Amino acid sequence: MKYDFTAIEKKWQERWEREKCYAAVNGSEKPKYYALVEFPYPSGDGLHVGHPRPYTALDIVARKRRMQGYNVLFPMGFDAFGLPTENYAIKNHMHLHDVTKKNIARFTSQLKMLGYSFDWDRVVDTTDPDYYKWTQWIFLQLFKNGLAYKTSMPVNWCTSCKCVLANEEVVNGVCERCGSEVIRREKSQWMLAITKYAQRLIDDLDGVDFIERVKIQQKNWIGRSTGAEVDFDTTAGDKMRIFTTRPDTLFGATYMVMSPEHALLKKWAPLLKNIDEVEAYAAAAAKKSDFERTELAKEKTGVCLDGVRAVNPVTGGEIPIFISDYVLATYGTGCIMAVPGHDDRDWDFAKVFGLPIIEVVKGGNVEEAAFTDCETGIMVNSGFLNGLSVEDAKVKIIQWLKDKGIGEPKVNFKLRDWVFSRQRYWGEPIPLVWCDKCGWVPVDESELPLRLPDVESYETTDDGESPLSAMTEWVNTICPHCGGPARRETDTMPQWAGSSWYFLRYMDPHNHDALASPEALKYWGQVDWYNGGMEHTTLHLLYSRFWHKFLYDIGVVPYSEPYAKRTSHGMILGMNPHNFDNLPEEERNALVAQYGSEKAARKYLVEKYGEMANQQIVKMSKSLGNVVNPTDVVDTYGADTLRLYIMFIGDFEKAAPWSDTAVKGCKRFLDKVWNLCEAPKPGDRPAHEASLHRTVKKVGDDIEEMKFNTAIAAMMTLVNELGEGGANRAEVNVLLRLLSPFAPHICEELWEMNGFEGLCSMQPWPEYDESKMVESEKQIAVQVGGKLKTTVVVPTDATDEQMVAAALADEKIKHIGEGMELVRSIVVKNKLVNLIFKPKA
RNA sequence: GCCGGCGUGGUGGAACUGGCAGACACCCGGGACUUAAAAUCCCGUAUCCGCAAGGAUGUACGGGUUCGACCCCCGUCGCCGGCACCA
Numbered sequence: 001m002k003y004d005f006t007a008i009e010k011k012w013q014e015r016w017e018r019e020k021c022y023a024a025v026n027g028s029e030k031p032k033y034y035a036l037v038e039f040p041y042p043s044g045d046g047l048h049v050g051h052p053r054p055y056t057a058l059d060i061v062a063r064k065r066r067m068q069g070y071n072v073l074f075p076m077g078f079d080a081f082g083l084p085t086e087n088y089a090i091k092n093h094m095h096l097h098d099v100t101k102k103n104i105a106r107f108t109s110q111l112k113m114l115g116y117s118f119d120w121d122r123v124v125d126t127t128d129p130d131y132y133k134w135t136q137w138i139f140l141q142l143f144k145n146g147l148a149y150k151t152s153m154p155v156n157w158c159t160s161c162k163c164v165l166a167n168e169e170v171v172n173g174v175c176e177r178c179g180s181e182v183i184r185r186e187k188s189q190w191m192l193a194i195t196k197y198a199q200r201l202i203d204d205l206d207g208v209d210f211i212e213r214v215k216i217q218q219k220n221w222i223g224r225s226t227g228a229e230v231d232f233d234t235t236a237g238d239k240m241r242i243f244t245t246r247p248d249t250l251f252g253a254t255y256m257v258m259s260p261e262h263a264l265l266k267k268w269a270p271l272l273k274n275i276d277e278v279e280a281y282a283a284a285a286a287k288k289s290d291f292e293r294t295e296l297a298k299e300k301t302g303v304c305l306d307g308v309r310a311v312n313p314v315t316g317g318e319i320p321i322f323i324s325d326y327v328l329a330t331y332g333t334g335c336i337m338a339v340p341g342h343d344d345r346d347w348d349f350a351k352v353f354g355l356p357i358i359e360v361v362k363g364g365n366v367e368e369a370a371f372t373d374c375e376t377g378i379m380v381n382s383g384f385l386n387g388l389s390v391e392d393a394k395v396k397i398i399q400w401l402k403d404k405g406i407g408e409p410k411v412n413f414k415l416r417d418w419v420f421s422r423q424r425y426w427g428e429p430i431p432l433v434w435c436d437k438c439g440w441v442p443v444d445e446s447e448l449p450l451r452l453p454d455v456e457s458y459e460t461t462d463d464g465e466s467p468l469s470a471m472t473e474w475v476n477t478i479c480p481h482c483g484g485p486a487r488r489e490t491d492t493m494p495q496w497a498g499s500s501w502y503f504l505r506y507m508d509p510h511n512h513d514a515l516a517s518p519e520a521l522k523y524w525g526q527v528d529w530y531n532g533g534m535e536h537t538t539l540h541l542l543y544s545r546f547w548h549k550f551l552y553d554i555g556v557v558p559y560s561e562p563y564a565k566r567t568s569h570g571m572i573l574g575m576n577p578h579n580f581d582n583l584p585e586e587e588r589n590a591l592v593a594q595y596g597s598e599k600a601a602r603k604y605l606v607e608k609y610g611e612m613a614n615q616q617i618v619k620m621s622k623s624l625g626n627v628v629n630p631t632d633v634v635d636t637y638g639a640d641t642l643r644l645y646i647m648f649i650g651d652f653e654k655a656a657p658w659s660d661t662a663v664k665g666c667k668r669f670l671d672k673v674w675n676l677c678e679a680p681k682p683g684d685r686p687a688h689e690a691s692l693h694r695t696v697k698k699v700g701d702d703i704e705e706m707k708f709n710t711a712i713a714a715m716m717t718l719v720n721e722l723g724e725g726g727a728n729r730a731e732v733n734v735l736l737r738l739l740s741p742f743a744p745h746i747c748e749e750l751w752e753m754n755g756f757e758g759l760c761s762m763q764p765w766p767e768y769d770e771s772k773m774v775e776s777e778k779q780i781a782v783q784v785g786g787k788l789k790t791t792v793v794v795p796t797d798a799t800d801e802q803m804v805a806a807a808l809a810d811e812k813i814k815h816i817g818e819g820m821e822l823v824r825s826i827v828v829k830n831k832l833v834n835l836i837f838k839p840k841a
Numbered sequence: 842g843c844c845g846g847c848g849u850g851g852u853g854g855a856a857c858u859g860g861c862a863g864a865c866a867c868c869c870g871g872g873a874c875u876u877a878a879a880a881u882c883c884c885g886u887a888u889c890c891g892c893a894a895g896g897a898u899g900u901a902c903g904g905g906u907u908c909g910a911c912c913c914c915c916g917u918c919g920c921c922g923g924c925a926c927c928a
Contacts, residue, residue, distance in 0.1 A: 216845060217844090217923065220924065328926075330928080335928095336928045344926090345926055346928080348926090414927050529856085648865085655922095659853065662866070668866090713865035715865065717864075786910095807879055835908090
């Protein structure tokens with residue numbers, strides 16, 4: 001019989017669905033295991049070939065755990081709010097609910113086509129009012145606990161679309177949609193005080209099993225720095241408070257810099273002789289876009305205040321105060337002490353303005369560059385700090401500042417509060433009401449969900465307000481507090497809201513009284529293994545950790561970290577059709593003929609398509625036409641082949657290029673498996689026992705370490721080996737169970753054909769016996785002076801002496817050793833013998 | 842600039858904790874089967890020399906440690922990702 005994957009896959013998918021065999025059971029007696037993948041944004045394009053990589057990986061883990069006897073929760077859902085759908089609906093004059101419904105239906109059928117063992121009864125959809133009721137509820141708790149507040153801040157504003165854009169929608173300073181200029185515009189925004197959790201978000205990383213690069217990236221993003229705050233007296237009488245990470249260099253502070261927005265400037269205006277110049281500089285700085293302020297002008301500019309000077313607290317000397325836009329208003333205290341000898345930026349600034357540079361840490365040459373090393377330097381020109389190391393000097397100066405009452409240790413973070421409102425329709429309405437008398441008042445919890453009203457148009461209004469603001473009937477309401485007239489908040493939440501807690505809803509998705517019952521939350525506990533993209537490390541992953549900690553603090557969830565383990569997959573890339581080496585031979589030849597040489601042809605491609613023409617492998621994109629559609633692959637080769645190939649393609653954590661031809665190798669492998677298992681041979685072949693046990697161990701271990709590619713390679717090796725004489729029923733039985741998590745459909749079919757009991761995917765995971773893995777003889781390497789010369793076969797239990805004797809008995813070694821004396825031999829058990837000879841005296 | 846990762850055949854990639862580099866595949870070449878093609882099967886496939894036996898070279902580059910280095914150390918070059926005037 002032929003391997004008819006289309007019929008087989010349909011048959012088993014229907015049966016799994018009918019029998020609900022992958023359903024998770026709340027409160028089961030079995031040990032629980034919660035495997036999670038990031039739920040997709042159901043775009044109109046359908047599934048991309050990048051999606052199956054993480055899904056297949058964790059499906060393999062989930063299926064293995066089930067076979068190991070766990071009660072597995074492996075859910076799927078849809079993060080369906082968001083701009084692309086909204087824009088699509090606007091453009092095509094469609095209703096958002098319809099578009100979303102259609103997209104979700106398409107994603108669902110595509111996912112089912114791939115044979116994932118999701119529990120389809122637990123699907124969540126962030127746009128479902130039964131779901132966003134609880135998103136809104138969490139927001140209200142944040143508000144009630146003082147962690148949500150509204151403040152005015154600059155936002156991205158597209159001058160042509162007349163609407164607010166998220167940072168992600170601004171590409172190189174222009175609007176992603178229309179290409180027009182994006183400017184900064186002051187708008188009132190809802191903020192979430194994630195900074196209050198900064199320290200815990202760093203500290204608690206120590207207790208979770210996240211891959212290292214995720215931890216590092218989160219730590220860098222939160223950006224903790226320790227140092228001190230110090231008060232400088234000024235000739236105006238006010239104190240200037242600064243933050244520094246290098247209080248040890250206080251003796252080297254030769255000037256001060258404050259941000260152009262600093263509040264003291266207003267106060268000092270009457271004292272400043274050059275107030276016009278100062279104000280002009282501040283006005284110019286305010287007008288600069290972020291792009292201009294950071295990307296372009298790295299060269300230092302500023303204005304020296306004429307009329308107020310500061311006093312260095314250790315030297316007592318008067319030093320000038322500058323304003324400059326290299327000092328940020330939003331970090332630290334908005335002003336700094338400048339130590340040009342030991343800070344690169346201060347050094348640049350001092351060179352531009354001809355300010356004195358004093359060396360206070362010995363080790364470099366401050367005339368040529370700032371010396372910023374904290375490890376090796378010794379304090380000089382620093383009074384009572386002289387001779388100390390940087391580390392000791394920090395301790396001593398902080399104590400001194402404390403004693404004098406002019407400074408104290410301080411920790412600062414780069415992390416900013418989370419801008420939480422969008423002037424858009426397709427998001428969760430913010431359940432707050434503005435009352436002129438009572439201020440912001442929360443909607444009563446019994447009124448949740450606060451539903452999105454139907455609107456005529458989804459477009460943002462001309463003045464940049466959410467389309468909801470035009471719904472007067474919806475907007476005008478009654479204050480829940482005083483009963484007077486009030487207006488609803490018309491901003492909606494960002495896409496990150498619904499995804500910040502969705503993993504909790506999976507535990508109890510149909511609960512009407514709580515986001516999930518306390519029993520369900522306790523039973524399922526932390527997500528045991530969460531895999532997702534690196535691009536979410538400082539967004540979704542950080543946001544959801546923040547929300548979870550908050551929910552823990554108010555007693556909703558019983559543990560403070562949501563995910564026990566976090567891993568991340570690499571992207572699937574495509575061929576660049578504009579790269580010379582990727583062109584069909586005829587086109588290459590034509591180009592070479594046209595431009596005279598290969599070099600010229602390449603140059604032409606770069607001129608035509610830009611620098612990216614040099615890249616052979618690039619991100620898949622519609623405009624390049626290199627997108628691979630997973631359903632096409634399923635049609636041609638079957639879901640099992642796609643699953644296998646996407647796991648075999650390379651290191652799971654690294655980016656890998658899709659190859660249409662390489663897929664065939666996996667199809668061939670499944671054909672071999674089919675032929676091997678279709679009609680097992682009778683009898684025993686003990687020769688295969690060791691490799692069977694070794695493969696069972698290898699595949700099991702590799703799955704745990706995300707080395708899916710080598711797990712598959714090991715099974716290929718086994719099948720090649722078994723294929724030589726044919727496999728018997730016992731071998732087929734083990735092989736099918738081993739392969740089942742990777743290629744579940746074909747294994748179910750062959751399992752049934754062989755008359756084995758039940759579903760293959762519900763069988764116990766195969767076990768191995770370490771003692772049966774060793775062969776009686778082993779081939780070992782024989783080196784002479786560290787160079788491989790030959791191999792010999794020795795019994796596995798051979799002693800070191802026996803191994804050396806066997807090596808010396810080899811003809812080739814005998815030949816080499818003629819006239820030589822063996823001076824040393826190194827033996828690695830069951831691996832090699834290394835012989836060191838020297839000429840006989 | 843800072844932080845992180847990486848550099849292995851024609852290609853994707855293997856190699857445990859320092860122990861036979863190139864597993865497993867793709868491509869390619871040769872052969873079998875076929876009227877033919879596809880599919881399938883068998884053989885070969887790091888490079889160089891050699892008919893062969895065999896020998897030499899080889900994990901970006903230059904050094905070092907070691908009986909032994911893709912792996913550890915020092916330096917250089919290149920690529921990818923993130924952050925970017927955060928004091």
